[in-house]
Amino acid sequence: xxxxxxxxxxxSCDETGIxxxxxxxxxxxxxxxxxxxxxxxxIKIHAPFGGVYPMLAKREHQKNLPILFERTLKKAGKKxxxxxxxxxxxxxxxxxxxxxxxxxxxxxxxGIMFAQELxxxxxxxxxxVNHMEGHILSVFGKQKGEFSIPKIKFxxxxxxxxxxxxxxxxxxxxxxxxxxxETLDDxxxxxxxxxxxxLELPYPGGPEISKxxxxxxxxxxxxxxEIKLPRPMMYSKNFDFSFSGLKTAVLYLTQKxxxxxxxxxxxxxxxxENAVVETLIYKTKKAIEKYNIKTIVVAGGVSSNKHLxxxxxxxxxxxxxxxxxxxxxxxxxxxxxxxxxxFRFIKKGKKIGASKxxxxxxxxx
Ligand code: KG4
Ligand code: ZN
Numbered sequence: 001x002x003x004x005x006x007x008x009x010x011x012s013c014d015e016t017g018i019x020x021x022x023x024x025x026x027x028x029x030x031x032x033x034x035x036x037x038x039x040x041x042x043i044k045i046h047a048p049f050g051g052v053y054p055m056l057a058k059r060e061h062q063k064n065l066p067i068l069f070e071r072t073l074k075k076a077g078k079k080x081x082x083x084x085x086x087x088x089x090x091x092x093x094x095x096x097x098x099x100x101x102x103x104x105x106x107x108x109x110x111g112i113m114f115a116q117e118l119x120x121x122x123x124x125x126x127x128x129v130n131h132m133e134g135h136i137l138s139v140f141g142k143q144k145g146e147f148s149i150p151k152i153k154f155x156x157x158x159x160x161x162x163x164x165x166x167x168x169x170x171x172x173x174x175x176x177x178x179x180x181x182e183t184l185d186d187x188x189x190x191x192x193x194x195x196x197x198x199l200e201l202p203y204p205g206g207p208e209i210s211k212x213x214x215x216x217x218x219x220x221x222x223x224x225x226e227i228k229l230p231r232p233m234m235y236s237k238n239f240d241f242s243f244s245g246l247k248t249a250v251l252y253l254t255q256k257x258x259x260x261x262x263x264x265x266x267x268x269x270x271x272x273e274n275a276v277v278e279t280l281i282y283k284t285k286k287a288i289e290k291y292n293i294k295t296i297v298v299a300g301g302v303s304s305n306k307h308l309x310x311x312x313x314x315x316x317x318x319x320x321x322x323x324x325x326x327x328x329x330x331x332x333x334x335x336x337x338x339x340x341x342x343f344r345f346i347k348k349g350k351k352i353g354a355s356k357x358x359x360x361x362x363x364x365x
Contacts (some may be wrong), residue, residue, distance in 0.1 A: 005035075007118070008338030011061045011111030012103025013163065014052045014130045017334030018065070018072045020093075022037040027346045031148040032141070036075035037335055040064045046247040049204045051193060052163075058106035065114045077272045091122050097341020100128035101360030102164060107357035116357070127345045128357045129337045133177070135160055136169065137343070138336035139323040152338070153294035153321065159284050161308075162300030163189035166280075168239045168287050175343060180291075181239025181283060182285040191243035195250045195272050199265050209269045210305050216270030217307075227253070227267045229275045231282075239283050246275055272280055277308050281315050288320065298323045304330035 003024050010017035019037040023030050046052045065239045073092075086326055098115035101108055112128075119126040136158045140149050156171040166188045186194070196205020201212070214222075232245040250272055257264055288296065298312055304327055308361040316322050329336060 003200070004342065005092070006095045006097055006338045007093045007115075008107050008129075008334040008341060008343055009065075009096065009098040009111045009115050010131075010134075010332055010334040010337045011065070011107050011114075012099045012101070013107060013332055014046055014057050014060075015332040016040040016042075016064045016068055016111075017332060017337070018068045019077045019334040019338055021335070021338040021342070022073055023147075023342050027343070028032050028065050029148070030342065031146060032339060032342075033146045034142065034144055034338075036072045036077075037143055037333070038068045038072045038075065039333060050197050050203050052104065054106050055106040057104055058110055059109055061110035065110060069114075069266055089210060091124065093122065093124055095341065095345055096124060097125045097129050097337050097345070098126060098357070099131050099134065099214055099337050099359055101131060103131055103359075105359050110358055112359055125345065126357065127348070129340045129344060131332075131337075132160055132165060132167070132169075132300075133175075134300075134336035134340045135162065135325075136171075136177075136297055137339045138299050138329045138333070141329050141335045141339050142326060142330040143333070143335060154295055155291055156295045156297055157281060157284065157287055157291065157293040158297040159303075159312075160300045161188040161280065161298070161302035163187060163193065165244070165300065166241050168283065170287070170291055175347060180287060181241065183241040183243060184233075185242050185244035186247060188243060188280065189300070191247050191276065192302065194247050195268075198250055198254050199260065199268060200247040201265075204301075206302060207272060207307065210307065212266050212269035213273040213307060216266035220267060220270065223267055223271050226256075227264075227271050229253070229271050231279050234279050234282050239287050241279060241283065241289045243276065246272070249253060273305070273307055277305070277311050280308065281311055284312065285315055288316070294320060296320055298322065298324050299330070301331045 006021045008019045017039045020035040022033045022035055025031050096119050098111050105309045115126050154172055158169040160167045164187050166183040167179050170178045170180050191205040192209055193204055196208050201208040229249050232242045303324055
C-alpha cells in the first residue's frame, strides 16, 4: 500500500496519546504527515503520590481515551472525513498502532482494548508497538506537519533514558536491536524522580532537578567536597548502569545535612545531575568506540535534559551524527507509536491477529 492513514494510541504510563498520521510512499522512502496529535497528561493526578499509581492511571486512560479520540478526529477535520468517503467507503483508517509494552500493565490494556474495539468495528488491522522502539524512532518525528526519514549510517547506538528504562541499544540495520547495556536497578528517570522527592521537589522530578542544576551551575564555581556523590559502575567493564546506589548516597547526604535550604538543594541537584550525565556519557563513549558507531540516538523522557544534550554533543566527534527527538516527542507520545507501527506493519503485514495482542508489562526491545 502506498498511501495509508494510521491511528496511533499510547497508554503505557501516565500519558494518554492519540494521533492520526498519513503516510505516502513505500518502506524505502516514506513521507509522514501528522494530521492531528493529542496528549492528555495525568501528571497532576499522580503528583500527590510522588509517582505513577497504576490503577489510577488505568482509570484515567479509560475515561480519557474516547474523549481524546473524538477530539483528535475533530482536529484532523475534513482531511479525514473526505478521504474516508472517497477512498475507503467510510472506513476512517487503514491501520491502528497501539503500544503493547513495556509499561504499566493495567494502563497498557486500556489502549489495547480500545484499539481492538475500533479495529473490530472498522475491520482494519492492528499492530502492537514496542514503546522503546517508539522512543528510538521518535527522533525522526515531528509533532506537527510533514517529515520523512533521512538517510542513516549504521551502526546506530541508541541511549534510551526514560522513567522505566536506561538502555544502550545497538542497531546494525533497520529495526534490528541488540541491548548491549542496561540498568541493573533504577532507571535514570526514576532516579531523577526519587531524588527530587528527597529534595522536596514535585513529580516528575527530572525537569525540576534540571532547573535547579542549571541555576546551580551558574551560581557555584565549585561544589563543596561534602556534596560529592559517587558515579556507580562508571568504570565497570560492561555497558550496564546502576543508579540505586547514587540515589541512596543522596538520601544519606540529605540526612547528614538535615534541614535543606535553597543553596544545599541547588548544590545536590547539580552534583546529582552531573553524576548521572557523566555516567551515561562515559558508557556511551565506550560503546561508540567498541562498535564503531556512525549514528547516535538519544531518546526517552530524560533526553530532554539540557545538560545531557549539551555534554553528549560535546563528547561526540565529527565522525558521528547525533539525533534527539523534538522536545514534545522526548516524553511519551503517540506520534512515535504511529511511525513505529507503520514500519512494523510493512514488515509483518496483516499476519498479526488483533485478538492475540497482549500487554507486556516489563520487557525489552
Ligand atoms: O519517556 P518518559 O516520558 O516515560 C517513560 O517511558 O518512562 O520519561 C519520563 C521520565 C521521568 O522520570 C521524568 O522525570 C524524566 O523522564 N524527565 C527528565 C526531564 N524531563 C523528563 N529527566 C531529566 N531531565 C529532564 N529535563
Ligand atoms: Zn516512554
